[in-house]
Amino acid sequence: MAPGARLPQPFFRDMPKLLFYEMGVHWFDTWRYLFGMPKRLYAEITRVSPYIVGEDSGIVVLGYDDFYGFLDMSWATRQKLDQPLGDQVGPVHLEQLVIDGQNGTLKLYTDGKITILSRDGQMERTIEPKTCLDHEESHYRLQSHFVACLEAGEEFQTSGHDNLQTLRLAFGVYESAVQHRTAQSNFEQGAIPLIIDVHAHLGWDYVFDEHFTREDQLNKHKIFQVDRTILQPASCHDLESVVDQHNTIAALTQEFPGVFYGMANPNPHLKAALYEQEIRRCIEELGFVGIKIHTFAHAVHPSGHDGRKVFDLARKLQVPVMVHTGSGIPFANPSNLIPAAEQYPDVKIIIAHCGMMIMAGETGMAMKRCPNLYADITWTGGFLLRHWAEELGAHRFMFGTDHADNAGTELAKLRTCGLSDADQEWMLYKTALDVYFRNIVE
Numbered sequence: 001m002a003p004g005a006r007l008p009q010p011f012f013r014d015m016p017k018l019l020f021y022e023m024g025v026h027w028f029d030t031w032r033y034l035f036g037m038p039k040r041l042y043a044e045i046t047r048v049s050p051y052i053v054g055e056d057s058g059i060v061v062l063g064y065d066d067f068y069g070f071l072d073m074s075w076a077t078r079q080k081l082d083q084p085l086g087d088q089v090g091p092v093h094l095e096q097l098v099i100d101g102q103n104g105t106l107k108l109y110t111d112g113k114i115t116i117l118s119r120d121g122q123m124e125r126t127i128e129p130k131t132c133l134d135h136e137e138s139h140y141r142l143q144s145h146f147v148a149c150l151e152a153g154e155e156f157q158t159s160g161h162d163n164l165q166t167l168r169l170a171f172g173v174y175e176s177a178v179q180h181r182t183a184q185s186n187f188e189q190g191a192i193p194l195i196i197d198v199h200a201h202l203g204w205d206y207v208f209d210e211h212f213t214r215e216d217q218l219n220k221h222k223i224f225q226v227d228r229t230i231l232q233p234a235s236c237h238d239l240e241s242v243v244d245q246h247n248t249i250a251a252l253t254q255e256f257p258g259v260f261y262g263m264a265n266p267n268p269h270l271k272a273a274l275y276e277q278e279i280r281r282c283i284e285e286l287g288f289v290g291i292k293i294h295t296f297a298h299a300v301h302p303s304g305h306d307g308r309k310v311f312d313l314a315r316k317l318q319v320p321v322m323v324h325t326g327s328g329i330p331f332a333n334p335s336n337l338i339p340a341a342e343q344y345p346d347v348k349i350i351i352a353h354c355g356m357m358i359m360a361g362e363t364g365m366a367m368k369r370c371p372n373l374y375a376d377i378t379w380t381g382g383f384l385l386r387h388w389a390e391e392l393g394a395h396r397f398m399f400g401t402d403h404a405d406n407a408g409t410e411l412a413k414l415r416t417c418g419l420s421d422a423d424q425e426w427m428l429y430k431t432a433l434d435v436y437f438r439n440i441v442e
């Protein structure tokens, strides 16, 4: 790739992602055809050539339940070449494949020869002396497949869905290599979000003087592999500010469909008509999935007059209501929710923060009494989650961050406080799917 050298694809020099972006899709396609989708991916990549921007070497480890494999790829290597490197850039780095099994080793050589080495390593039997690419025939087969599928109304082998799986692996390489960590824990599941953050804010908080930024949210998703976040505004008192923040959230949900969702939080003490209008706009027009009551910031008793206004609307619009609990007594006691939960048994109510430790006892009692009460686990002790998972069931608790910089702490708490794998799954995403996304066609 030296300057001046003629390249078949000179744009390779400037590509920020090169080897796995350019060739990875082909390797991963073949890999998936042979071995299926891996569960884990870990990658190290580097650049050897001084004449390019992207990577030209890398190792990718792919983990499964009972086996693993790795890709060791390099355009910079000078060994095991098909022919000497020379001045011209050419396809001299041909792939070899080795599969170790219980009864022997299967080998594909660069010239296309396929052999089996016996278990004791003594005998190498040739299965195919040479496999070569039949270009014209392969095009004919491909076109025939497309025509047949079009006529039968069936999906192509190269469907968009299938290609997305391959792209997940190709981009997983960069994700893992940049962060030096295993990329997206479970590729197998495809589109199912495995970590859902049900409590996050976006905007300036007029009560707590805190700025919740878009960048923090995007970083949280990238660094902690959060798949989906339900964003609510920060605390605003006047209608204009909250409309503004709702619109910013809606824009993000459109920019990242399936990743960000909205939750509405106008002040329940606004005039009833104005409150209802904004809630309806959020749910019916912007596609928000829930309503928030901030008992503390808006001084709202959830079972009081204006509190019930919220539950009335939630019932009509069939969306869950999240209610702040903990700091902010006497509005924020979890037991304040009991009358509302009993009056609106068909409305799912989420106890934000589980009463923040100091009111945790009330949370347990209220949840025991009212089956339509759920909780997000922010600012709550791990030992409580363990007890409640046993007593009330993990299917009533949901992961959240509140502040993006809590993501690591909350995840570590959930994963290390002694919950079973199944209970962790409920809290990480299953409860949230059940509470917020049951009616949403994905």
Ligand SMILES: [Zn+2]
Pocket (backbone or CB within 6 Å): 199, 201, 402
């Ligand atoms: Zn919050």
